[in-house]
Amino acid sequence: MADAATKPKPVTTTADEAQQELTDGFHLVIDALKLNGINTIYGVPGIPITDLGRKAQAAGMRVLSFRHEQHAGNAAAIAGFLTKKPGICLTVSAPGFLNGLTALANATTNCFPMILISGSSEREIVDLQQGDYEEMDQLAMARPLCKAAFRVLHAADVGVGVARAIRAALSGRPGGVYLDLPAKLFSQVMDADAGARSLVKVIDPSPAQIPAPAAVKRALDVLDSAKRPLIILGKGAAYAQADDAIRALVEKSGIPFLPMSMAKGLLPDTHSQCAGAARSMVLKDSDVVMLIGARLNWLLSHGKGKTWGEPGSKQFIQIDIEPKEMDSNVAIVAPLVGDIGSCVSALLERMDGKWPRPPADWIDAVNERKQANIAKMAPRLMKNSAPMDFHSALGALRNVIKQRPDAILVNEGANTLDLARGIIDMYQPRKRLDVGTWGIMGIGMGFAVAAAVETGKPVLAVEGDSAFGFSGMEVETICRYDLPVCVVVFNNNGIYRGTDVNPSGGSDVATTVFVKDARYEKLMEAFGGVGVHVTTPDELSRAVNEAMDCGKPTLVNAVIDPAAGSESGNIGKLNPQSAVRKK
Numbered sequence: 305m306a307d308a309a310t311k312p313k314p315v316t317t318t319a320d321e322a323q324q325e326l327t328d329g330f331h332l333v334i335d336a337l338k339l340n341g342i343n344t345i346y347g348v349p350g351i352p353i354t355d356l357g358r359k360a361q362a363a364g365m366r367v368l369s370f371r372h373e374q375h376a377g378n379a380a381a382i383a384g385f386l387t388k389k390p391g392i393c394l395t396v397s398a399p400g401f402l403n404g405l406t407a408l409a410n411a412t413t414n415c416f417p418m419i420l421i422s423g424s425s426e427r428e429i430v431d432l433q434q435g436d437y438e439e440m441d442q443l444a445m446a447r448p449l450c451k452a453a454f455r456v457l458h459a460a461d462v463g464v465g466v467a468r469a470i471r472a473a474l475s476g477r478p479g480g481v482y483l484d485l486p487a488k489l490f491s492q493v494m495d496a497d498a499g500a501r502s503l504v505k506v507i508d509p510s511p512a513q514i515p516a517p518a519a520v521k522r523a524l525d526v527l528d529s530a531k532r533p534l535i536i537l538g539k540g541a542a543y544a545q546a547d548d549a550i551r552a553l554v555e556k557s558g559i560p561f562l563p564m565s566m567a568k569g570l571l572p573d574t575h576s577q578c579a580g581a582a583r584s585m586v587l588k589d590s591d592v593v594m595l596i597g598a599r600l601n602w603l604l605s606h607g608k609g610k611t612w613g614e615p616g617s618k619q620f621i622q623i624d625i626e627p628k629e630m631d632s633n634v635a636i637v638a639p640l641v642g643d644i645g646s647c648v649s650a651l652l653e654r655m656d657g658k659w660p661r662p663p664a665d666w667i668d669a670v671n672e673r674k675q676a677n678i679a680k681m682a683p684r685l686m687k688n689s690a691p692m693d694f695h696s697a698l699g700a701l702r703n704v705i706k707q708r709p710d711a712i713l714v715n716e717g718a719n720t721l722d723l724a725r726g727i728i729d730m731y732q733p734r735k736r737l738d739v740g741t742w743g744i745m746g747i748g749m750g751f752a753v754a755a756a757v758e759t760g761k762p763v764l765a766v767e768g769d770s771a772f773g774f775s776g777m778e779v780e781t782i783c784r785y786d787l788p789v790c791v792v793v794f795n796n797n798g799i800y801r802g803t804d805v806n807p808s809g810g811s812d813v814a815t816t817v818f819v820k821d822a823r824y825e826k827l828m829e830a831f832g833g834v835g836v837h838v839t840t841p842d843e844l845s846r847a848v849n850e851a852m853d854c855g856k857p858t859l860v861n862a863v864i865d866p867a868a869g870s871e872s873g874n875i876g877k878l879n880p881q882s883a884v885r886k887k
């Protein structure tokens with residue numbers, strides 16, 4: 305049955321009684337989402353979906369309006385990552401849809417389950433290219449950028465359309481799905497009972513995928529043969545929410561582990577087996593590497609080259625739900641295909657009580673390197689000087705998270721990202737949300753909003769000044785919903801640095817620099833939040849601690865030495881270099 309609150313308004317006259325038994329496209333979409341436990345929508349209103357948002361709110365859903373669809377889309381995507389339910393982004397046709405599409409493509413690349421629902425214009429006019437209001441063949445545009453794309457033309461198909469979208473987003477490797485809802489659909493009416501019967505509650509949308517016993521044995525045989533084993537945890541492992549099993553596997557095996565960025569905290573970064581501080585060494589010197597929900601893409605130098613030591617020195621075991629992931633870059637000697645929870649549990653079951661610890665010389669070598677690197681870094685994190693550099697500012701924020709391990713850290717930028725990833729230890733799973741596989745700028749405020757909404761925990765967003773600019777207007781959204789978000793802008797006057805000069809000597813500034821000494825905190829004040837300007841690590845600590853304690857929307861403008869950063873942070877070597885010296 306349709307939810308009482310979502311039915312058309314009660315009517316009293318006999319003539320209208322027939323009305324009471326009707327439902328329409330608007331209500332069917334809302335009922336279909338609610339039936340599947342989806343209660344939050346992130347979007348931007350406008351023709352033809354304004355009323356859908358209103359009616360969803362009236363039906364008890366949380367409908368959060370943003371200032372730009374890309375940020376609503378990013379919010380939906382990270383909601384999907386955090387909850388294992390598809391996050392919903394709702395947009396208008398053509399331009400709104402396109403604004404949401406970047407987030408949809410990014411979600412698909414990062415394997416976050418989300419559904420972009422966009423209203424669309426009259427099919428008959430769009431297909432004849434007769435120039436309709438916001439005309440665009442959205443379904444065709446979306447298809448190559450997501451896992452699946454569907455259009456619903458008839459009210460009676462809304463239930464199946466929503467069900468297919470949910471199943472496509474969640475099953476196997478999760479990702480983005482596009483659902484096209486033409487304007488005409490919303491006003492289509494049908495019998496309310498038939499409508500209710502047409503809805504589909506999706507049963508077991510991400511079924512367990514059990515690995516083959518032979519594949520489990522093969523993986524354990526390879527692991528057993530290792531002299532210098534390493535486990536790499538990816539964000540797939542974080543998404544899986546198999547935290548206890550993963551921790552048990554790591555601890556039972558005694559193998560050093562390396563967390564990828566968004567897998568930090570799956571086991572605490574301070575865990576004795578964490579090899580984060582000896583990253584270069586373990587990648588180079590390990591002989592057997594077990595990847596758990598981590599892909600051998602550019603972030604791991606494709607599993608080859610100098611990073612990985614002598615060619616042919618490595619054997620890879622890979623756990624992934626997607627069989628096509630295997631051998632994507634280098635040969636995988638022991639592919640273990642299945643969902644991460646099932647695979648890790650299967651490995652654990654077969655590792656009997658006397659599983660051998662890795663050779664002591666390997667563990668000692670890793671620990672030695674780790675301690676040396678930690679000791680080298682320590683004094684840089686404790687400097688209390690003005691202007692701050694990245695290390696001293698991040699040293700302060702590191703303590704904030706140490707004292708609040710359940711807070712969520714959102715992070716984007718270049719230096720601000722790469723250095724924060726190394727310096728700020730994480731202690732709990734799924735607490736670090738960042739630029740992901742694409743290194744995309746602009747996720748900041750969207751992720752921060754959804755992190756606060758979905759978890760109710762305080763959020764600390766550590767943002768390069770350039771990165772912040774991509775989604776900065778959403779501070780109004782943060783204030784409007786009064787979310788416990790503290791944004792820290794690392795203000796070094798530009799992209800990577802604020803010191804570049806225009807090589808032509810002309811009056812335009814260099815391409816990478818911004819207005820000097822900008823006061824970003826005033827943006828937050830404009831909407832009733834708290835703005836603070838800080839120049840030392842002590843001031844930064846005080847301001848952020850206060851914000852995190854009181855939960856008021858806060859923006860801390862943290863002045864960073866404009867000369868402190870390096871080109872592209874840690875990935876400068878990816879910039880193409882030409883032998884030609886011409887300017």
Ligand SMILES: Cc1ncc(C[n+]2csc(CCOP(=O)(O)OP(=O)(O)O)c2C)c(N)n1
Nearest residue numbers: 717718719720745768769770771798799800
């Ligand atoms: C959507 C998008 N556009 C552009 C880039 C290129 N890019 C990488 S990092 C960055 C900004 C770095 O500056 P900032 O955020 O201030 O960090 P800093 O190094 O100064 O701390 C840009 C524009 C990108 N990654 N994503």
Ligand SMILES: [Mg+2]
Nearest residue numbers: 768769798799
């Ligand atoms: Mg900057």
